Amino acid sequence: MIRIATESGDGFHAPSISDFYPDALFGDGTFYEFNRILLVRVIATIGLLAIMGFVAKRATVVPSRGQSIVELILGYLRENVVYGVLGEEVGKRYDKLLITIFFAIFAFNITGTIPGLNIASTGLIGVTLVLAVLIWVVYLTSGIIKHGFVGYWKYSLFPSGAALAVKPLIALVDLAQIVLIRPATLALRLTINMIVGHLLLALTYSATQYFWVDAASNFNIAYGFITFFGIFFMTALEVFVAVLQAFIFVMLSAVYINMAVSEDH
Amino acid sequence: MIVTQQAIAIFAAAGEENINPLIPAPFEIFWSLIPLAVVFFVFFRYVMPKLGAVLDERAALIEGGISKAEKAQAEAAAALEEYTAQLTEARAEAARIREDARAEAAQILAETRVKAGHEADRIVETANKQIEAERQQAIVSLRSDVGALATELASKIVGESLADDARQQRVIDAFLTDLEANVKAEG
Numbered sequence: 001m002i003r004i005a006t007e008s009g010d011g012f013h014a015p016s017i018s019d020f021y022p023d024a025l026f027g028d029g030t031f032y033e034f035n036r037i038l039l040v041r042v043i044a045t046i047g048l049l050a051i052m053g054f055v056a057k058r059a060t061v062v063p064s065r066g067q068s069i070v071e072l073i074l075g076y077l078r079e080n081v082v083y084g085v086l087g088e089e090v091g092k093r094y095d096k097l098l099i100t101i102f103f104a105i106f107a108f109n110i111t112g113t114i115p116g117l118n119i120a121s122t123g124l125i126g127v128t129l130v131l132a133v134l135i136w137v138v139y140l141t142s143g144i145i146k147h148g149f150v151g152y153w154k155y156s157l158f159p160s161g162a163a164l165a166v167k168p169l170i171a172l173v174d175l176a177q178i179v180l181i182r183p184a185t186l187a188l189r190l191t192i193n194m195i196v197g198h199l200l201l202a203l204t205y206s207a208t209q210y211f212w213v214d215a216a217s218n219f220n221i222a223y224g225f226i227t228f229f230g231i232f233f234m235t236a237l238e239v240f241v242a243v244l245q246a247f248i249f250v251m252l253s254a255v256y257i258n259m260a261v262s263e264d265h
Numbered sequence: 266m267i268v269t270q271q272a273i274a275i276f277a278a279a280g281e282e283n284i285n286p287l288i289p290a291p292f293e294i295f296w297s298l299i300p301l302a303v304v305f306f307v308f309f310r311y312v313m314p315k316l317g318a319v320l321d322e323r324a325a326l327i328e329g330g331i332s333k334a335e336k337a338q339a340e341a342a343a344a345l346e347e348y349t350a351q352l353t354e355a356r357a358e359a360a361r362i363r364e365d366a367r368a369e370a371a372q373i374l375a376e377t378r379v380k381a382g383h384e385a386d387r388i389v390e391t392a393n394k395q396i397e398a399e400r401q402q403a404i405v406s407l408r409s410d411v412g413a414l415a416t417e418l419a420s421k422i423v424g425e426s427l428a429d430d431a432r433q434q435r436v437i438d439a440f441l442t443d444l445e446a447n448v449k450a451e452g
Contacts, residue, residue: 021284033292045300049307056315061323074316100308104301126289127297188287195286 012210015202017195020123040111041121048107077102077250085254086261094257097138101131102250105190109242112198113235120242123194125187128249132183135253140178143260152260182256186249193245197238204230412437 020037027033055070063071077099083091108127112120122128143152156178157171204227211224289297416433 017284017286020286027292031291031295033290034296038293038296041296041300045304048304052312053307056312059316059319061319061326063319063323071316071320075320096309096313099313100305103308104304107304123286124289124293124297125287126293127301129289130294130297130301191286 012214013206015199015206017199019119019198019202020195037119037121037124040117040119041108041127043117044107044111044121048103052103074099081247081251081254085251086258090258090261091254094138094254098250098254101135101253102246105131105246105249106242109194109246110239112194112201112242113238118202120194120198120238122190122245123198125191128187128190129183131249132187135186135256136183138253139257139260142257146261156260182252186252190245190249193241197234197241201231201234201238204228204234408437408441411441415440 022036024033024035025039052070055067058064059067078091078095082095082098085091086094105122105128108122109120111117112123140152143156146152147155157174158167159170159174162170207227208224208231211220211227412433415437419436
């Protein structure tokens with residue numbers, strides 16, 4: 001599909017990665033440079049806080065419909081993800097953190113399917129990197145608090161039961177995992193998913209525009225129907241991916257924390 | 266797989282456009298930290314504690330309700346058991362009273378019957394004694410009267426006064442013996 005998009009020439013606006021790097025709205029070149037994507041992120045933040053603040057403010061013992069939905073999500077995350085991975089006792093220390101990250105990522109992701117916003121600000125690696133570093137700091141400090149500085153590295157890098165010959169190899173791989181690969185994959189997975197999702201969704205829009213308006217012919221109009229229904233399919237898929245990627249990020253974060261604080265390796 | 270292939274394509278395209286999506290711009294980091302800080306602050310300080318408190322309150326309420334219901338049910342069960350026990354006891358009591366009454370009635374009847382039997386016997390005996398006494402009296406009275414009459418009659422017939430008591434008595438006895446013998450012979 002990418003190839004089709006790039007091969008199409010005249011009048012066809014192929015969605016590209018540069019959609020994520022628009023011109024600055026203000027502060028061009030400064031540390032507070034602001035553009036359309038970041039505006040979408042700020043809007044998502046305000047929207048999330050408005051909805052959750054409203055739900056929390058109106059929260060009652062007998063829940064309203066909206067409150068029930070939020071509670072359902074909260075309860076699912078807490079029981080199945082946080083407590084499911086970490087156990088209830090340890091999980092209680094991390095549930096606020098992980099649930100908040102889920103909602104934040106979901107809010108930044110879902111803007112990709114909201115008409116008018118049409119971009120997921122998690123397609124920029126900065127925010128996912130900040131969250132990944134946060135998780136990295138959390139699991140390192142948790143492990144060090146639990147096992148002591150030396151104890152943590154000894155416990156993480158030299159699992160008992162490994163043959164002496166492979167011990168250095170395992171230590172090297174585990175070191176790379178802990179200090180680099182885990183946070184990097186956390187950030188990359190999310191960002192790449194969002195970039196790809198945007199490109200696919202934008203492609204259905206722009207291809208439909210091209211087939212029906214820019215290059216309308218009998219043949220192309222028929223094609224246009226395919227891409228037109230593709231809009232609905234891709235939108236549904238992107239909503240799903242927005243939830244799924246937030247879920248995966250939180251689930252893996254819980255797993256990494258568990259690896260740092262658990263008793264057995 | 267699809268995602269990986271597309272990622273490669275993206276990065277190839279990005280390279281052409283001189284954009285590296287893996288290197289964050291400093292201003293993007295800045296605009297990541299601020300929204301995230303706000304989200305974390307509001308969630309940690311307000312949203313999560315508030316919702317958690319409501320959830321805990323509801324859990325407590327439901328648990329309280331359940332335990333209350335359980336208590337009420339246990340009380341009801343205990344009351345039912347008590348009533349059943351009382352009912353059984355009452356039935357047993359009633360049966361016992363009825364049984365007692367029946368036994369008592371039977372005893373009274375038996376006693377009465379025995380007493381009546383004794384009474385009847387006594388009456389019959391008294392009557393017999395009385396009859397016997399009266400018969401004796403009649404015999405004695407008859408004997409003296411009949412003797413006197415016979416003596417008087419015989420004196421008149423024989424003209425001889427049977428003043429002598431001993432002889433008189435002998436004559437009367439002989440007469441009476443004859444009389445009895447006659448009665449027996451006729452009877």
